[in-house]
Amino acid sequence: MAATHENEGPIHNFRIEMSIFYIVYFIVFPFFFVNIFVALIIITFQEQGEAELQDGEIDKNQ
Structure with a gap:
C-alpha cells in the first residue's frame, strides 16, 4: 500500500497495517x-x- 495523503507522492509500504487487513x-x-x-x-x-x-425408517447399512 503506497497511498499517502492528498498532494503527496506514493511512499513504499506507507500503510502496512492496511496490507495486513486485506490479507x-x-x-x-x-x-x-x-x-x-x-x-x-x-x-x-x-x-x-x-x-x-432412531425412527426405524432405515437401518445402518442403507
Whole structure:
C-alpha cells in the first residue's frame, strides 16, 4: 500500500497495517467461514441420519 495523503507522492509500504487487513479479510476470514459452513452441513446430515435410524425408517447399512 503506497497511498499517502492528498498532494503527496506514493511512499513504499506507507500503510502496512492496511496490507495486513486485506490479507486477513480476503484470505484468512473466508477460509474459516467456509470451514464453519461445511462443518454445519456435515453436522446437520449426521443428525438427520441419526434421527432416521432412531425412527426405524432405515437401518445402518442403507
